Amino acid sequence: MNGPQPEPGTGAASDPIAPLLSARAVHKTFGATPALRAASLDLYAGEVVAVTGRSGSGKSTLLHCLAGVTVPDTGTIVYDGQRLDQLPTDDRSRLRRRHFGLVLQFGQLVPELTAAENVAIPLLLERRRRASAQAAAMEWLDRLEVADVADARPAAMSGGQAQRVAIARALVTSPRVVFADEPTGALDTVTGDLALQVLLSATRETGAALVLVTHDNRVAAAAEREVVLRDGTVDVPATAGRPESGRP
Numbered sequence: 001m002n003g004p005q006p007e008p009g010t011g012a013a014s015d016p017i018a019p020l021l022s023a024r025a026v027h028k029t030f031g032a033t034p035a036l037r038a039a040s041l042d043l044y045a046g047e048v049v050a051v052t053g054r055s056g057s058g059k060s061t062l063l064h065c066l067a068g069v070t071v072p073d074t075g076t077i078v079y080d081g082q083r084l085d086q087l088p089t090d091d092r093s094r095l096r097r098r099h100f101g102l103v104l105q106f107g108q109l110v111p112e113l114t115a116a117e118n119v120a121i122p123l124l125l126e127r128r129r130r131a132s133a134q135a136a137a138m139e140w141l142d143r144l145e146v147a148d149v150a151d152a153r154p155a156a157m158s159g160g161q162a163q164r165v166a167i168a169r170a171l172v173t174s175p176r177v178v179f180a181d182e183p184t185g186a187l188d189t190v191t192g193d194l195a196l197q198v199l200l201s202a203t204r205e206t207g208a209a210l211v212l213v214t215h216d217n218r219v220a221a222a223a224e225r226e227v228v229l230r231d232g233t234v235d236v237p238a239t240a241g242r243p244e245s246g247r248p
């Protein structure tokens with residue numbers, strides 16, 4: 001696709017009763033392995049959705065497709081009226097940076113940078129002043145109780161500290177959708193609860209949607225809606241409608 005892309009958020013899909021993000025009949029195969037088979041899911045602004053299912057059922061692949069990290073083989077991903085799956089790589093990266101916050105399972109922090117620098121990066125890329133970006137980074141590190149590793153590089157952090165730094169980085173831009181892949185996976189019960197509460201409260205404050213891929217029953221229980229994947233297909237009605245109730 002050529003030429004400048006329209007900025008999402010101004011299109012017809014800004015209609016409050018339309019889904020903010022919609023995957024339709026998404027297929028994704030890695031070599032001979034089908035990871036997603038006709039997976040469909042609607043996500044509305046402000047809702048909290050847990051994606052669960054057995055190991056290998058396609059949860060991470062679905063999250064990556066929804067977040068524009070992976071392009072489906074077939075099917076569509078529409079974000080706020082715009083075909084995410086058809087955007088050129090650079091436009092997709094820019095959209096991701098501006099609108100989405102991602103907590104991935106592996107390799108998410110830049111090893112050469114400190115925790116504070118890692119968290120500040122998304123703001124610096126959007127031309128925030130260095131002092132303001134650093135102050136915001138420190139606030140989020142503090143909220144996730146990892147301010148003490150602000151000057152440490154990832155190699156000097158525990159897995160749980162690195163995971164909380166990654167959550168801070170995902171939230172620092174006040175994104176419209178936060179995607180978290182096993183956000184409590186490397187955390188003990190207490191820090192896992194803290195991370196979950198920060199994800200829930202941060203997205204509630206801004207009205208962002210939150211997608212949680214998880215094996216953790218406590219995380220799934222905190223969501224308003226659970227989407228179960230089985231062999232790459234969504235097992236519950238994909239267009240289950242906008243949730244009636246507010247958040248817990």
Ligand SMILES: Nc1ncnc2c1ncn2[C@@H]1O[C@H](COP(=O)(O)OP(=O)(O)OP(=O)(O)O)[C@@H](O)[C@H]1O
Pocket residue numbers: 030031033034035053054055056057058059060061062
């Ligand atoms: N980059 C890849 N290359 C090859 N195969 C892949 C890749 N990513 C995923 N797969 C395969 O696709 C299928 C779905 O994987 P996916 O990681 O989405 O499942 P998952 O439900 O998130 O699993 P888990 O709960 O173990 O993290 C699996 O069979 C997996 O081996």
